[in-house]
Every structure is written in C-alpha cells, then in structure tokens.
Amino acid sequence: MRHPKSVELLNRAIQEEETALHQYMYFHFVLSDMGYEMLANLFKRIAIEEMRHVEAFAERILFLGGEVELGKLAKPVQRITDPKEMLEWAMASESEAIELYSKWAVEVVAEDRDIGTEQLFKKVVLDEERHFDLFEREFLNLQKFGNQYLAQQAMETSRRLGETSKG
Numbered sequence: 001m002r003h004p005k006s007v008e009l010l011n012r013a014i015q016e017e018e019t020a021l022h023q024y025m026y027f028h029f030v031l032s033d034m035g036y037e038m039l040a041n042l043f044k045r046i047a048i049e050e051m052r053h054v055e056a057f058a059e060r061i062l063f064l065g066g067e068v069e070l071g072k073l074a075k076p077v078q079r080i081t082d083p084k085e086m087l088e089w090a091m092a093s094e095s096e097a098i099e100l101y102s103k104w105a106v107e108v109v110a111e112d113r114d115i116g117t118e119q120l121f122k123k124v125v126l127d128e129e130r131h132f133d134l135f136e137r138e139f140l141n142l143q144k145f146g147n148q149y150l151a152q153q154a155m156e157t158s159r160r161l162g163e164t165s166k167g
Helices: 004-034 037-063 083-112 115-145 147-166
Strands: none
Touching: 004 037, 004 083, 004 115, 037 083, 037 115, 037 147, 083 115, 115 147
C-alpha cells in the first residue's frame, strides 16, 4: 500500500462524512414530516453531496492500494428535532470538517508526499465551506424572521399538497 498516512486520514474522513450524511438525512426526514420542505430539501441535497465525498475518498483509498472502511460513524446520530438546533449542529459539523480537512491536507503532503490526496482534501474543504454558508444563511433567516419563516414553509407545503389532492 502506498501512502499509509493518507489512507488512514481518508478513512477517518469517510467516518466524518458518513456521520454528516446520516445526521442530515435524519434532519431531512424530521423537517419533511413537519412540513418544512425547503429546509428539509436543503439537508437532503447536502447529504447527497456528503455521499459523493465518501465516494471520492473511497476511490482515492482504493487507488492508493488501501482498504476502505465503511459504516463507522464518528458520532452517533443525534435525535434533534428543533430546526434551530439542527442548523447549529450542521454549522458546527461543517466547521469541524473544514478544520480537519485543511489540517489533513498539510499532513498528507508533509508525511506521505501525497499531492493527490492533498488536492482532494482541499476540494472537499471548498464544498464544506459552501455547506456552512448555506446553513448559516438559513440560521440567520430563522433568527431574523423567527417562527414566521418556518410557518411560511409549512403553509407553502400544505398549499402544494392541497393542489395535488384536487387531482
């Protein structure tokens, strides 16, 4: 196996991404059930992007001759049902990922001389920064407009469902 430090960090990154993926899908299910489709769909879209990160990390591990370790979450899924707390969790998770992947990009170059993995970590950092920005925007909207912001989403969902049932 080439670049053992890279493989180790890539597998740890898979754990982080799988944790976010599962947590965001949980948030999606809960928010969708509450009628907050816009926010629910944001979590779903980001979860799909996190899944693509898992795929990219796994492909890199295999390229390096390592073994992909799936199914080990960094943290258990938390049963958070408050939209504000969900967004706070998401922003903290994205911040942590940005910090970790930035650090690991430097480590794989210093210890393993692995420019390819460094570039992959840097690319994913840019995605995580965008995710943070999207979650922060929703968090600020929720702070600014309060429950009216969520009520509007629920009313829009109900309206759409009502139109569909007229069939």
